[in-house]
Amino acid sequence: xxxxxxxxxxxxxxxxxxxxxxxxxxxxxxxxxxxxxxxxxxxxxxxxxxxxxxxxxxxxxxxxxxxxxxxxxxxxxxxxxxxxxxxxxxxxxxxxxxxxxxxxxxxxxxxxxxxxxxxxxxxxxxxxxxxxxxxxxxxxxxxxxxxxxxxxxxxxxxxxxxxxxxxxxxxxxxxxxxxxxxxxxxxxxxxxxxxxxxxxxxxxxxxxxxxxxxxxxxxxxxxxxxxxxxxxxxxxxxxxxxxxxxxxxxxxxxxxxxxxxxxxxxxxxx
Amino acid sequence: xxxxxxxxxxxxxxxxxxxxxxxxxxxxxxxxxxxxxxxxxxxxxxxxxxxxxxxxxxxxxxxxxxxxxxxxxxxxxxxxxxxxxxxxxxxxxxxxxxxxxxxxxxxxxxxxxxxxxxxxxxxxxxxxxxxxxxxxxxxxxxxxxxxxxxxxxxxxxxxxxxxxxxxxxxxxxxxxxxxxxxxxxxxxxxxxxxxxxxxxxxxxxxxxxxxxxxxxxxxxxxxxxxxxxxxxxxxxxxxxxxxxxxxxxxxxxxxxxxxxxxxxxxxxxx
DNA sequence: GCAAAAGTGTTAGACGTACACCCATGG
DNA sequence: CCATGGGTGTACGTCTAACACTTTTGC
Numbered sequence: 001x002x003x004x005x006x007x008x009x010x011x012x013x014x015x016x017x018x019x020x021x022x023x024x025x026x027x028x029x030x031x032x033x034x035x036x037x038x039x040x041x042x043x044x045x046x047x048x049x050x051x052x053x054x055x056x057x058x059x060x061x062x063x064x065x066x067x068x069x070x071x072x073x074x075x076x077x078x079x080x081x082x083x084x085x086x087x088x089x090x091x092x093x094x095x096x097x098x099x100x101x102x103x104x105x106x107x108x109x110x111x112x113x114x115x116x117x118x119x120x121x122x123x124x125x126x127x128x129x130x131x132x133x134x135x136x137x138x139x140x141x142x143x144x145x146x147x148x149x150x151x152x153x154x155x156x157x158x159x160x161x162x163x164x165x166x167x168x169x170x171x172x173x174x175x176x177x178x179x180x181x182x183x184x185x186x187x188x189x190x191x192x193x194x195x196x197x198x199x200x201x202x203x204x205x206x207x208x209x210x211x212x213x214x215x216x217x218x219x220x221x222x223x224x225x226x227x228x229x230x231x232x233x234x235x236x237x238x239x240x241x242x243x244x245x246x247x248x249x250x251x252x253x254x255x256x257x258x259x260x261x262x263x264x265x266x267x268x269x270x
Numbered sequence: 271x272x273x274x275x276x277x278x279x280x281x282x283x284x285x286x287x288x289x290x291x292x293x294x295x296x297x298x299x300x301x302x303x304x305x306x307x308x309x310x311x312x313x314x315x316x317x318x319x320x321x322x323x324x325x326x327x328x329x330x331x332x333x334x335x336x337x338x339x340x341x342x343x344x345x346x347x348x349x350x351x352x353x354x355x356x357x358x359x360x361x362x363x364x365x366x367x368x369x370x371x372x373x374x375x376x377x378x379x380x381x382x383x384x385x386x387x388x389x390x391x392x393x394x395x396x397x398x399x400x401x402x403x404x405x406x407x408x409x410x411x412x413x414x415x416x417x418x419x420x421x422x423x424x425x426x427x428x429x430x431x432x433x434x435x436x437x438x439x440x441x442x443x444x445x446x447x448x449x450x451x452x453x454x455x456x457x458x459x460x461x462x463x464x465x466x467x468x469x470x471x472x473x474x475x476x477x478x479x480x481x482x483x484x485x486x487x488x489x490x491x492x493x494x495x496x497x498x499x500x501x502x503x504x505x506x507x508x509x510x511x512x513x514x515x516x517x518x519x520x521x522x523x524x525x526x527x528x529x530x531x532x533x534x535x536x537x538x539x540x
Numbered sequence: 541g542c543a544a545a546a547g548t549g550t551t552a553g554a555c556g557t558a559c560a561c562c563c564a565t566g567g
Numbered sequence: 568c569c570a571t572g573g574g575t576g577t578a579c580g581t582c583t584a585a586c587a588c589t590t591t592t593g594c
Contacts, residue, residue: 014331016284016361016373059373061284065361089359089375091286091335103286103329103373105359172545190584192547213545214591442572460557462574483572484564 014091014103018068019056019140021087021108021147022079024116025164025177026129028210034180036130036151037116038144039077044124048137052128054144059105069107077125081109083163087147108147110163155181158200158225168204170216171195200225284361284373288338289326289410291357291378291417292349294386295434295447296399298480304450306400306421307386308414309347314394318407322398324414329375339377347395351379353433357417378417380433425451428470428495438474440486441465470495 026037040052057072059065066084074080084107091103119125128134130148133141154160155178165177175191195201202222207215296307310322327342329335336354344350357376389395398404400418403411424430425448435447445461465471472492477485 014286014329016286059284059361062363064363065359065373086359089335089356091329091338091375093332093334103335103375105361105373171547187584187586188546189548189586194583209592211545212593213543214547214593216546441574457557457559458573459559459575464556479565481572482566483570484566484574486573 016059017056017102017104018059018065018072019054019104019106019143020069020073020084021054021106021144022073022077022081022111023108023147023151023164024111024127025113025180026127027113027116028176034176036148036180037127038130039079039119039125039127040134040136041076042124042126043137051137052126052134053137054140056104065105066107069105069109073107073109078119078122079109079111079115081111081115081163083110083159084108085150087143087150106143106147108150110160112163112166114166152181152183158221162221167220168206168208168218169220170208170210170218172210172216174219286329287326287372287374288329288335288342289324289374289376289413290339290343290354291324291376291414292343292347292351292381293378293417293421293434294381294397295383295450296397297383297386298446304446306418306450307397308400309349309389309395309397310404310406311346312394312396313407321407322396322404323407324410326374335375336377339375339379343377343379348389348392349379349381349385351381351385351433353380353429354378355420357413357420376413376417378420380430382433382436384436422451422453428491432491437490438476438478438488439490440478440480440488442480442486444489 022039024037024039026035028034039055041055043049043051043053055073055076057068057076059068060071063071065086070081070084087106087108089103089105116127119127130144133144135141136144151160161174161177165173171192172188174195175186175188178191179186200221201219204218204220206218208218209215292309294307294309296305298304309325311325313319313321313323325343325346327338327346329338330341333341335356340351340354354377357378359373359375361373386397389397400414403414405411406414421430431444431447435443441462442458444465445456445458448461449456470491471489474488474490476488478488479485
């Protein structure tokens with residue numbers, strides 16, 4: 001798979017880029033299963049000119065990785081996600097451009113329903129369902145699949161679910177989201193009970209009528225449910241082989257034994 | 271936490287480094303709980319000269335990230351881990367050295383019992399138990415904690431367990447490893463049953479006598495158990511904003527729906 | 541009343557946990 | 568025969584899947 005045509009420029013410092021996968025829940029269609037959606041941008045340069053690709057760009061030296069991801073993502077798609085998590089870093093020399101090695105730090109992001117609606121159609125940005133993607137530039141397809149895999153395995157995190165479904169929500173909406181991500185049918189009755197028994201939700205008191213049937217109760221996540229969540233996916237600290245004056249101990253966060261406590265970049269704004 | 275003294279060199283391309291956390295199971299002590307161990311190297315340069323730190327170095331442009339991690343790790347500690355997985359990439363500008371931004375791709379690695387024994391003592395490399403670490407350079411402590419957290423959450427992976435315990439193994443050894451990583455007592459009887467019922471193990475036919483009691487049966491992991499394992503943590507593909515001729519579809523691997531099929535770098539040699 | 545979705549109940553099996561118990565072995 | 572760990576049995580509570588059922592609404 002890797003071709004070994006490394007040129008003589010190999011000793012130049014590698015380029016560092018940032019690439020993002022943005023995920024959202026497809027707006028409700030009439031009597032259809034809701035799917036996962038992601039925006040792609042059309043490439044305006046070679047290589048892969050005209051093909052669809054993930055938003056990305058070079059790492060700005062005066063920005064953190066998260067900031068760079070957020071900015072390139074916002075400037076190309078006009079979306080302002082509330083959730084941003086590092087996915088993986090790719091750095092094979094076979095990916096070099098003209099012999100200059102390329103390192104790409106990939107992120108995945110979540111945007112809610114409201115943000116999806118606000119995105120006005122552009123020629124160079126378009127939404128695609130996860131099961132109906134066009135051919136993608138580079139190997140962005142693999143990155144998308146990896147992001148979807150991560151999403152499925154983060155589904156038990158209230159943080160993730162909340163960003164996708166938006167608050168407040170009905171249990172049916174939550175259920176639809178679960179089915180969209182898992183890609184399989186889930187018993188509604190059991191899902192209700194599990195969610196209510198989890199203690200993560202609280203009723204808002206409001207109701208929502210979506211069709212012409214009985215209205216459904218609205219819920220939100222309890223404040224405490226979002227705090228610990230049992231997983232410190234996003235280290236707050238930073239590191240380097242040469243790093244000046246950075247001996248601050250990592251802040252240990254609350255309940256769980258999460259080593260890299262504060263999730264600085266998970267929830268960007270609230 | 272971030273100090274804003276970004277110098278005028280901000281537009282230089284960022285340096286890219288690779289850092290690794292190597293984990294192993296502490297050799298059996300007489301009647302003591304076995305703990306997790308990791309080797310640290312003493313810094314021979316400023317900053318943090320003389321302090322303990324994780325092995326690391328610059329990314330070689332003609333090497334993949336995994337190869338770079340493996341080589342710097344091998345050259346500094348003389349260890350040849352069989353498992354190597356990307357952990358996280360740190361890139362805050364506050365971590366810059368002399369104004370040149372620093373991006374560090376971190377890996378975690380596993381070495382088995384045999385490898386630990388073969389490592390002859392050096393002045394600049396030493397093992398430390400996970401609950402008795404010295405002060406570390408930079409914020410390497412946070413990285414170690416994060417690696418340990420990852421390890422605890424990868425414990426259900428036969429690949430991970432196998433590398434730490436070494437084959438063949440008795441159920442008691444497996445159990446001891448589990449307790450070491452989880453940091454809590456686990457019922458031996460139930461652990462036995464769960465493991466045997468999982469279908470991941472097969473008897474070698476051999477037995478091992480560790481004390482003066484009844485010898486224990488030896489097991490190994492079934493070949494198939496290591497294949498799918500339900501999690502494609504390590505993408506095989508590569509990516510870049512500028513990438514030449516890289517439109518190969520990702521190979522989808524077997525049983526599960528793992529998107530980035532082949533775990534190229536998880537198991538380095540077998 | 542009818543359709544459709546909200547919401548509740550019930551049951552049977554799978555699974556985890558605690559703990560008692562027998563077996564094999566060397567001293 | 569005894570101490571120690573290897574290995575088995577069992578009973579109980581919890582969780583979950585499956586599915587029948589009642590309630591609320593608009594037409």
